[in-house]
Amino acid sequence: MADLVTQEPRFAQFKLVLLGESAVGKSSIVHRFVTDSFDDLRESTIGAAFLTQTIQLDERTTIKFEIWDTAGQERYKSLAPMYYRNANCALVAYDITQESSLDRAKSWIQELQKQASADIVVALVGNKLDLEAERKVSTKEAKEYADELGLIFKEISAKTGEGIKDVFHSIASKLPVEEKLNSATKRRRNIDLNRPSTNNQESCSC
Amino acid sequence: MSDRPVSASNAESLFQLYRDKSPEKPGIESKRKTVDLNGRDRYGFKISASFVDQEKYNTWWDQYSRYLIRRKLKWVKLMNKNGFEADEDSMPTKFPTRSEELKRYVRKGIPAEWRGNAWFYFCKGPERLSKNKGLYDNLCAKMDTLDEVNLEAIEKDLHRTFPDNIHFNDYSGEESLMIGSLRRVLRCYALYNPEIGYCQSLNFIAGQLLIFMDEEKTFWMLVIIHEKLLVDVHTMNLEGVSVHQGVLLLCFRQYLPLTWSVMREHDTINDDFLVNIPSLGICTTSWFMSLFIGILPVETVLRIWDCLFYEDSKSIFRISLGIFKLMEPQFVKTPEDELYHLIQSFPRTILNPNDLLDVCYRKLNSISHLKQQEIQLCKQYVINYRAKYKNLKHEDNNLLSNQERLKLLQEGIQEFGKPRVLKGLRWNSRLNKQIRKLRVESEHDI
Numbered sequence: 001m002a003d004l005v006t007q008e009p010r011f012a013q014f015k016l017v018l019l020g021e022s023a024v025g026k027s028s029i030v031h032r033f034v035t036d037s038f039d040d041l042r043e044s045t046i047g048a049a050f051l052t053q054t055i056q057l058d059e060r061t062t063i064k065f066e067i068w069d070t071a072g073q074e075r076y077k078s079l080a081p082m083y084y085r086n087a088n089c090a091l092v093a094y095d096i097t098q099e100s101s102l103d104r105a106k107s108w109i110q111e112l113q114k115q116a117s118a119d120i121v122v123a124l125v126g127n128k129l130d131l132e133a134e135r136k137v138s139t140k141e142a143k144e145y146a147d148e149l150g151l152i153f154k155e156i157s158a159k160t161g162e163g164i165k166d167v168f169h170s171i172a173s174k175l176p177v178e179e180k181l182n183s184a185t186k187r188r189r190n191i192d193l194n195r196p197s198t199n200n201q202e203s204c205s206c
Numbered sequence: 207m208s209d210r211p212v213s214a215s216n217a218e219s220l221f222q223l224y225r226d227k228s229p230e231k232p233g234i235e236s237k238r239k240t241v242d243l244n245g246r247d248r249y250g251f252k253i254s255a256s257f258v259d260q261e262k263y264n265t266w267w268d269q270y271s272r273y274l275i276r277r278k279l280k281w282v283k284l285m286n287k288n289g290f291e292a293d294e295d296s297m298p299t300k301f302p303t304r305s306e307e308l309k310r311y312v313r314k315g316i317p318a319e320w321r322g323n324a325w326f327y328f329c330k331g332p333e334r335l336s337k338n339k340g341l342y343d344n345l346c347a348k349m350d351t352l353d354e355v356n357l358e359a360i361e362k363d364l365h366r367t368f369p370d371n372i373h374f375n376d377y378s379g380e381e382s383l384m385i386g387s388l389r390r391v392l393r394c395y396a397l398y399n400p401e402i403g404y405c406q407s408l409n410f411i412a413g414q415l416l417i418f419m420d421e422e423k424t425f426w427m428l429v430i431i432h433e434k435l436l437v438d439v440h441t442m443n444l445e446g447v448s449v450h451q452g453v454l455l456l457c458f459r460q461y462l463p464l465t466w467s468v469m470r471e472h473d474t475i476n477d478d479f480l481v482n483i484p485s486l487g488i489c490t491t492s493w494f495m496s497l498f499i500g501i502l503p504v505e506t507v508l509r510i511w512d513c514l515f516y517e518d519s520k521s522i523f524r525i526s527l528g529i530f531k532l533m534e535p536q537f538v539k540t541p542e543d544e545l546y547h548l549i550q551s552f553p554r555t556i557l558n559p560n561d562l563l564d565v566c567y568r569k570l571n572s573i574s575h576l577k578q579q580e581i582q583l584c585k586q587y588v589i590n591y592r593a594k595y596k597n598l599k600h601e602d603n604n605l606l607s608n609q610e611r612l613k614l615l616q617e618g619i620q621e622f623g624k625p626r627v628l629k630g631l632r633w634n635s636r637l638n639k640q641i642r643k644l645r646v647e648s649e650h651d652i
């Protein structure tokens with residue numbers, strides 16, 4: 001039980017990239033996550049947009065996501081490496097009412113596995129769950145694919161908010177928090193050593 | 207003739223409110239307020255979407271609209287002086303020949319009602335149109351033959367183009383005339399230029415043009431913009447986007463050494479930075495792709511477009527540098543993990559266009575020394591560098607072996623070390639220094 005007493009609050013920051021075909025709802029997903037709102041009138045994304053959101057993973061752990069919401073049109077693919085470089089996690093989205101969007105998602109996942117850092121945490125999400133009546137992609141098909149590759153899988157709706165928090169929590173719980181903390185403290189220590197503090201200046205009159 | 211409907215855009219009626227506001231006429235105060243009370247600016251954009259609070263906006267607009275009225279009167283005088291009949295209510299289609307004086311006037315802002323005609327005129331649109339009579343109508347007639355991929359991409363974006371603007375979304379539930387125009391322009395352009403087809407961001411450029419001119423002129427503006435300002439930016443591989451980022455980084459190094467040093471400190475900007483564009487560099491992707499739409503407040507974007515269409519592609523870089531120059535005091539003291547946020551949010555606060563344009567064009571500022579020739583050479587340098595790198599790149603792997611890297615550097619030294627290539631350029635000395643450093647390093651490695 002001594003553990004509980006010594007547990008200090010932890011804070012770690014991770015880079016997340018959002019990928020997927022145009023209009024599957026990537027921007028809507030981030031906005032639901034960041035502002036807990038949904039706007040039917042959303043502009044299409046040019047290049048990429050940057051957003052942040054913090055979540056409480058457990059009683060002592062706070063996680064900050066630095067999110068790159070990218071543009072989905074096929075040709076933007078050539079810019080994508082700039083966005084997923086050094087990413088700790090990726091959320092790859094498809095639209096459950098658009099068969100082709102799952103294929104696109106799969107090709108993103110392939111690319112991530114080849115090009116992104118080896119320990120990247122990947123989640124596959126099927127968006128627009130509220131449009132169940134227009135569904136074209138079965139849950140089974142997508143889930144089997146995700147399981148095979150060991151990805152987080154979830155069907156969500158940016159419109160109703162269903163499943164959004166869960167996904168980000170699942171991602172967060174798979175992230176190497178401890179590792180990140182260690183490297184961050186190390187880096188901070190280095191900086192402190194290099195920077196002469198004002199106190200030192202006074203005492204050191206040599 | 208095709209059965210293309212009359213264009214939705216009509217600058218004359220769009221700016222009715224504004225046109226009535228001359229200083230001599232009574233009631234100007236109340237009229238200015240009507241614009242604000244609707245919560246929309248004079249182009250139909252929601253003010254609340256502009257990222258500054260309404261009160262701040264109103265205070266600024268109160269000042270700025272006076273400035274606009276003064277400028278309009280000056281333009282009328284300039285036109286008359288040059289033998290053009292014009293008064294406040296006229297809609298001139300021809301403008302004086304280019305001169306230092308006219309350039310100054312353009313940089314201080316073209317009157318909003320004249321913008322469509324002036325942009326088109328300065329870009330030599332009338333010549334293009336008269337040489338290609340009927341071309342747009344022919345394209346319109348066969349626009350449904352566009353390939354499925356482009357058709358679908360355009361359809362996806364039509365309703366995601368300025369959904370906050372009353373002309374694009376009139377909340378009636380029916381499709382607005384403007385969306386119809388936008389669809390035709392985008393389809394026709396995609397047919398006309400298959401190398402580009404439809405690229406996300408063209409919707410915003412075309413959309414903003416449509417507020418100021420009819421769709422045929424908008425079409426020709428798209429053609430001209432891609433020849434003159436955004437070469438290769440919207441092509442299939444978006445290579446031009448990366449090239450522009452590279453050129454901008456070189457410009458930082460030359461014109462904003464402080465910003466550059468902060469970037470180097472925070473980011474992993476290594477010698478490959480022209481190929482692997484660093485993270486801070488990618489924040490500006492959309493600046494080029496949408497010509498600053500959505501990046502800066504509407505009035506500021508329009509003033510920039512005045513300059514872009516009168517001048518040449520160097521303006522894009524001057525403006526980008528100008529934004530960073532204004533941001534610099536904040537940039538240097540912002541912690542690393544908040545820099546992206548700053549680059550994204552700061553430009554939206556540049557409500558007063560004159561703040562930005564002064565930095566870009568006032569003689570005292572080094573940015574105003576950036577010349578077109580310099581940009582041209584710089585672009586060529588980046589293009590060559592990237593092409594060489596690509597030739598060396600492994601099929602499936604972005605990384606170069608040390609040996610390949612060395613080879614590339616040496617080729618770079620041979621090619622760009624020759625003084626004739628970069629002679630007289632402002633960034634020459636720095637580049638030489640860099641090359642000297644590389645040469646020493648590579649000799650070391652051998």
Ligand SMILES: Nc1nc2c(ncn2[C@@H]2O[C@H](COP(=O)(O)OP(=O)(O)OP(=O)(O)O)[C@@H](O)[C@H]2O)c(=O)[nH]1
Nearest residue numbers: 022023024025026027028045071072128157158159
């Ligand atoms: N019914 C429903 N519609 C949604 C949902 N999420 C997004 N949409 C709609 O789908 C369209 C596209 O959403 P965006 O968020 O702009 O899509 P995106 O993936 O960011 O698209 P790009 O920026 O072009 O890559 C918009 O009209 C949204 O209103 C959802 O969960 N349910």
Ligand SMILES: [Mg+2]
Nearest residue numbers: 026027044045
């Ligand atoms: Mg988006």
